[in-house]
């Protein structure tokens with residue numbers, strides 16, 4: 001089939017995507033604990049749990065501030081996203097990933113592209129492949145959807161558009177809540193006006209059941225290059241986070257209707273290092289396929305992100321230079337877990353609390 005040949009030559013890993021066809025873990029997907037970095041599991045003792053925050057709570061701002069500072073992640077409830085929209089996007093993802101491989105490859109992401117079907121973008125930084133497949137939507141999903149479902153692509157597009165619209169509103173609200181918890185109001189942010197609607201990418205992830213889950217990796221440890229990420233996970237656990245400064249992975253248990261909110265690298269920069277961007281990964285299991293949908297929220301391309309002036313003074317010099325989202329995504333694509341360090345202005349000193357030094361103990 002010509003389309004298969006074309007996409008294979010553009011992405012040499014596509015031949016490994018048909019994970020359901022493997023009865024045993026192939027060597028190409030067998031990770032060792034050294035590769036992965038950190039303790040492999042939190043075991044049964046998950047001593048502290050990721051905060052669950054009711055957005056209707058009168059103290060939501062303070063609770064969010066505390067969660068962002070100590071974890072860089074929390075679960076949000078009462079977020080006003082209708083359950084049927086969460087169900088619809090999950091079904092849309094399931095439908096997509098259950099298509100035959102040759103059909104999915106028609107919508108394959110090209111080498112330097114952002115949108116489309118394929119292996120995790122960060123795969124190139126690892127010698128082993130991940131036990132997952134992904135579909136990224138930046139901008140309109142129409143072209144790829146038409147390649148996947150030539151007859152009937154409208155339904156998928158409508159669901160994606162509706163989901164993105166609802167998520168955009170929630171993401172804006174969460175961003176101002178996070179900044180509010182740092183004592184920053186809209187009036188104090190010079191780019192506030194440009195943020196009528198932020199920019200975003202939608203990432204659908206599928207983690208098929210795996211014959212040898214202990215040696216496989218669904219999605220390797222990383223931070224998101226966003227202001228914040230809103231993650232919907234299906235009712236199967238797999239998401240794990242590293243607590244700020246910690247070495248043990250904590251599982252984020254799926255909770256019906258709750259959305260997982262990650263602090264991203266750009267929020268870390270805005271907060272001048274006060275909020276860590278959370279290191280997270282996805283593990284897989286033997287019996288169930290898992291699906292997740294990440295709404296990756298960032299600023300419009302013209303906005304330069306830098307530590308907020310109110311958080312900078314003689315004793316707290318700016319830790320990062322100004323950078324646009326586009327520029328940062330390029331830096332991340334090149335330097336991966338060293339991206340934040342590469343835009344850093346001051347080297348951390350002894351005794352200096354840096355809420356992102358944990359990045360350096362990660363993946364590498």
Ligand SMILES: C=C1C[C@]23C[C@H]1CC[C@H]2[C@@]12CCC[C@@](C)(C(=O)O1)[C@H]2[C@@H]3C(=O)O
Pocket residue numbers: 114120121122136200201203222223224225226294296329332
């Ligand atoms: C807007 C974004 C953010 C991207 C790149 C681009 C589109 C796809 C996003 C992800 C999604 C999966 C994890 C990640 C690490 C990846 O490999 O692709 C993310 C990455 C980032 O946060 O850097």
Ligand SMILES: O=C(O)CCC(=O)C(=O)O
Pocket residue numbers: 203205219224231233238239280281282291292294
């Ligand atoms: O599948 C998950 O739970 C994590 C997905 C993720 O981290 C991402 O898409 O950036």
Ligand SMILES: [Fe+2]
Pocket residue numbers: 222223224280294
């Ligand atoms: Fe992520």
